[in-house]
Amino acid sequence: MHQIKPFTFLWVLISAMVLAPLASRADDPSNRLAELDAEAVKAYRAKDYARFLALEKQSLALAPSNARVLYNVACGEGLRGNAREAVRLLDQLLARKLDLGAETDEDFASIRKSSEWTAFLSRLALLRKPIVHSEVAFRLADPALVATGIAIDPRTGDTYIASVRQRKIVRRTKEGVVSEFVSTAQDGLMAVNSLDIDPARRLLFASCGAAPFMTGFTKEDSGRSGLFVFDLTTGKLVRKAMLPPDGKRHILNALVLDREGNAYVSDSGPSGVYRLDQGTDQLKVFIAQNVFRSTQGLALSDDEKTLFVADYSDGVWAVDMASKERRRLEEPANAWLAGLDGLTRVPGGFIAVQIGVRPQRVLRLRLDKQARRITTVEILEMNHPEYQGPIQGAVSDGAFFYVANSQLDLGDETGAFASERARPTVVLRLSL
Numbered sequence: 001m002h003q004i005k006p007f008t009f010l011w012v013l014i015s016a017m018v019l020a021p022l023a024s025r026a027d028d029p030s031n032r033l034a035e036l037d038a039e040a041v042k043a044y045r046a047k048d049y050a051r052f053l054a055l056e057k058q059s060l061a062l063a064p065s066n067a068r069v070l071y072n073v074a075c076g077e078g079l080r081g082n083a084r085e086a087v088r089l090l091d092q093l094l095a096r097k098l099d100l101g102a103e104t105d106e107d108f109a110s111i112r113k114s115s116e117w118t119a120f121l122s123r124l125a126l127l128r129k130p131i132v133h134s135e136v137a138f139r140l141a142d143p144a145l146v147a148t149g150i151a152i153d154p155r156t157g158d159t160y161i162a163s164v165r166q167r168k169i170v171r172r173t174k175e176g177v178v179s180e181f182v183s184t185a186q187d188g189l190m191a192v193n194s195l196d197i198d199p200a201r202r203l204l205f206a207s208c209g210a211a212p213f214m215t216g217f218t219k220e221d222s223g224r225s226g227l228f229v230f231d232l233t234t235g236k237l238v239r240k241a242m243l244p245p246d247g248k249r250h251i252l253n254a255l256v257l258d259r260e261g262n263a264y265v266s267d268s269g270p271s272g273v274y275r276l277d278q279g280t281d282q283l284k285v286f287i288a289q290n291v292f293r294s295t296q297g298l299a300l301s302d303d304e305k306t307l308f309v310a311d312y313s314d315g316v317w318a319v320d321m322a323s324k325e326r327r328r329l330e331e332p333a334n335a336w337l338a339g340l341d342g343l344t345r346v347p348g349g350f351i352a353v354q355i356g357v358r359p360q361r362v363l364r365l366r367l368d369k370q371a372r373r374i375t376t377v378e379i380l381e382m383n384h385p386e387y388q389g390p391i392q393g394a395v396s397d398g399a400f401f402y403v404a405n406s407q408l409d410l411g412d413e414t415g416a417f418a419s420e421r422a423r424p425t426v427v428l429r430l431s432l
Helices: 009-018 031-045 051-062 065-078 084-097 108-110 115-127
Strands: 137-142 145-151 159-163 168-172 180-184 189-199 205-209 227-231 237-242 252-257 263-267 270-277 285-287 295-300 306-311 315-320 326-328 338-344 349-352 361-368 375-380 393-397 397-401 424-431
Touching: 009 180, 031 051, 051 065, 065 084, 065 108, 084 108, 084 115, 084 315, 108 115, 137 168, 145 393, 145 424, 159 189, 159 424, 168 189, 205 252, 227 252, 227 263, 252 295, 270 397, 306 338, 315 338, 338 393, 338 397, 349 393, 375 424
Parallel strands: 145 189, 189 252, 295 338
Antiparallel strands: 137 424, 145 159, 159 168, 168 180, 189 205, 205 227, 227 237, 252 263, 263 270, 270 285, 295 306, 306 315, 315 326, 338 349, 349 361, 361 375, 393 397, 397 424
């Protein structure tokens, strides 16, 4: 049975929300689908696979383009030993360039010796061929960095890279000189998730949170998260805003700044969005917890009247900045936009890194003129040989720069870190 599996432990709270698939929200028009899905989960856990399949088929009738539901029906057919039908459904996902993990899913154990399954694996191998259009922009030699977000100063061309494990920020000049811009745990900085730059005020914003395998982690750090603002010239702390402890595990993540210098940051823990007003040190709730299932990437419209939110569970939403009313952006019937990590605004739409499916990929999403729906979904890059957790990036000089190998999978909830498997950080440059 498919459950959206976030790439790393940092998104463990995403898992908690998404593993109860399509959990009902009061204003969700698809409550019937949520009810069916909840019943299907119960049946699956009770090993009542006939009922599980029947319920998932009802869900598929309501949402025929939903890849997760389609996969679950295939799982049900696999559990019944119906190789032909299971593979027929999996082939529909392959046609959409989606691999949701069937090869290692025990739901298909009983059909793995069938000719249909053998043929399916051959077609799956074709999907896994890399699509590469980028070049290596640079590498960072320290294998223990565990790099995530990056930001590029439009004035100087310097690139800033966030480190989760070493809880610091590295700067690489346009000439290639690498230095420590913010030192380890400076001013209480924790595992750094995302960066953004206010070029007018010469400020660097950094979202951070406690990660068990970060340097110097203590039990008292658990659940802490905040937004730090540094002087872009000196690296000195200008201000920081920490979420008050409430017993929940907050993970402030994606960042976006408006022209006035106000910051918006998503919380991938108790899902929501916070605002930090320019010059202040107090985070305010902008979108309440659990309005979305799993807030990830953020982007502003050109007129800054709309905040676009990538929900890890179900795609891209538009939020009216004044009324807070939201609407989900429609997408092409053959597209599936769950599992988006970052959301970077470009003319006519967005660049997004999709990590919730395999092969992992970079997408270009184009909007209609009214920005009410996504008209096309184009795979720009997929299954790059350097990938080990590609992650959100930044646009500069007509190219998308992003970390190909965040290596977040090397750390776990116990604080262990597989340093013997770590390798230098690779930043790719994908021309747009």
